[in-house]
Amino acid sequence: MRNLSGAVIGSAASGAALVVLARKPNTPRVLRWALWGCASLGAVVTANELNGKPVPFLRWSVLRMMLGRRRLVTEWQVGDGREEALAKHVMTHARQGDLDDVIRVIDDFCYQRSAMMNVGDEKGQILDQAVRRTQPRRLLELGTYCGYSALRMARVMRSDAHLYSIEFNPANAAIARRIWDHAGIGDRVTVIVGSLGDGGATLRRLHAEHGFTDGGLDFVFIDHDKAAYLPDLQRIVNECWLHPGSVVVADNVKFPGAPEYRTYLRDQEGTSWRTTEHWTHLEYQSLIRDLVLDSEYLGR
Template sequence: MSVPTVLVVVVAVCVLCRCLIPWLVQSNSTLALLWYDVLLEMTLDFLTRTTRPQRLLQAVSINAVRGDPDSVIKAIDHFCKHTEWAMNVGDEKGAILDLVVMETCPSTVLELGTYCGYSTVRITRLLPPATKLITVEMNPEYAHVARQVIQHAGLQDKVCVLEGESADLIPKMANMFGIQAFDFVFLDHWKDHYLPDIRLLEDCGLLAQGSVVLADNVVCPGAPDYLNYVRYNLKYSSRFYQAHLEYTRVLDGLERSEYQGD
């Protein structure tokens, strides 16, 4: 194969991967997750010998102002829109998250699913001075990157990152932190864990009347059992916020559920 032919093939592949395929998958949930969260990520990991969280952290280190949470959020959003998609809550749903946090004005906060710390930074920057956020991440690499992102944002003194399974850690929360109940809980981990974890929070007495649970990705990839539980259960008063899967046109949304007590 001649050099000009090779160049044409390379250019065609680049256009296909950077323009055509992302445009085609923007409105299809299955294709979007398969392309962004499997094929593209695996390819870039192989080519760069780094991981997506490491690449995101590098973008934060280069582009975000140290000690400025909003700058960190902006840097991650720019990276995810223009360089490489990542499974943060994103800017559109992030604005809804901000709104619910400000409405709740919590004194105790739990996040299940830290990933790289994007939503942790979004939430923590809005919390009252004395409020500390506890976030749980089962993947050690994600937790390591998240701590560095949180530190870059200057919020490390207000956040405790726990590594491990939510089912193992939730029953220990009261003794570990002296918490009677959480005012606000953000669910953004494995979707099939949403239902067992909210039930576990109930069983452990970590939800009090007025506690707000906000769940991400309830449409894409979806959490039907969880939605059925909180929407048709007298223990909860729920509201759905329609939005889009982070950085795409795929329909998604968040479910806000306020605990009414037993």
């Protein structure tokens, strides 16, 4: 059943504003306009949620995410428990050991219940194609969140490949592990709690505990803090882990945006990198455009 919390919140906002308007006819004009605005928005959100195929900006779950934007980019959870709710939903609705079913259930949850900052199904296909084309053995992801993109990569990577995913929020890392175990890929994907920008601790762990060595990294998916895209790419290059032919895919280059990263790759075009820009849409909607970069490393 669709989650009706958005409809309930929309009608509550609408109803409360109308009650105030009816009871206090002498309300100052600015406040009256604000109340009418609130009543209309609430009504539109309610109608939108009930119509079965909500428009993204009118979905309560999207508005909630936007309202909590500051928390979202510091703690990297929305703040209403949707990440934990997703894990529980997967455990109860997706067939255990069925990777396709787990991905399907997560996409349904995001379209119908709570939008989430996964790469999503549309951009996910660009990621799938890059992994299929490259046939990497060692993959690195920056930004695990609830493990959705890792599920997609695991589905298309070769059977002897291993994905290492870096996530600095331990709660997100724990949720991803539960979901991966449920999907049956827990032995092919490792989450490492940390950050490449933590002064060298995570870089050292990747080297000492996970065998990252010169030229041994075939594929990187960058999908974490947008301001860290370029510095973290440069850290990876400086470690000499890439080889000519390694591929780096980056999400959200247009929205929320990683302009320095894009400019750097444009400047390096044909010398150290060769990049293809894929225009697409932000996850789980078709109004906002986004850009995914697929860059092949040519060497120093």
